[in-house]
Amino acid sequence: MRDYRAGGAALEAVPVATSGDVVTARQLVRTLAQRGGLSLVNQTKLVTAASELGRNMLVYGGGGVVRAATVAEGARAGVYAEFEDEGPGIADLDLALTDGWTSGTGMGLGLSGAKRLVDEFDITSGTRGTTVRIVMWGR
Template sequence: MNDHGADSAPTETVTVVRNADVVAARQLVRTLAQQAGLSLVHQTKLVTAASELGRNMLLYGHGGVIRVRVTAKDSRTGVWVEFRDEGPGIENVELALTDGWTSGGGMGLGLSGARRLVDEFDLQTGPQGTTVSVIKWNR
């Protein structure tokens, strides 16, 4: 996924090692979504996706880094968010993206739900970790 506008907007970073860090990242995502002019509905969708992905990163990837920036493409503005961990990776991506499947005790809506809430979703995983990048565009 192209992170659009990488040279034009500053990137904010949150290191995630505990639940409070996921909360801080979620607040940052909301602030940048407001700055990008996303509607309240789209802000909520992006913040929900960020919360799910941040929580997954903490639980399964043992923490990591979340990077966020306002981005632009053509006449659209949006918010790009990247979740990067150094965990063991996702063994079966297709299965992990299936609604209802969980490797833990959750509802199994984290990855698949987050994918539905955003406009662009890219997942790269391997034994050195997982990176999920998402974009929600202003409509």
């Protein structure tokens, strides 16, 4: 995935430490999706993915920060969002991305579901935290 941070995208940041902060981050992503001209269907997909990833960041990573921006690549426009925490990391990414697997009491659709909802998905995780980057492009 292209590094939009290094590319000079004007990222807006929302610190996430509470459930209310997840709502604020989700609203930011929705606003950017509307501003970026995404269809209502793609807005809904992106916001759903952002909500899942923000919740996971809070529950499993102890909170963190969501950064998002409208982006362009050639003639297409979209929304980039990243979810970064400083939690313990994900021991087995392949397993965590498997439908139905859960480390808690959820349905096991958070990471894999978010990945299916967006056009681009990238995840890195280690002992110093997890970062998920997503992009949804306009159609």
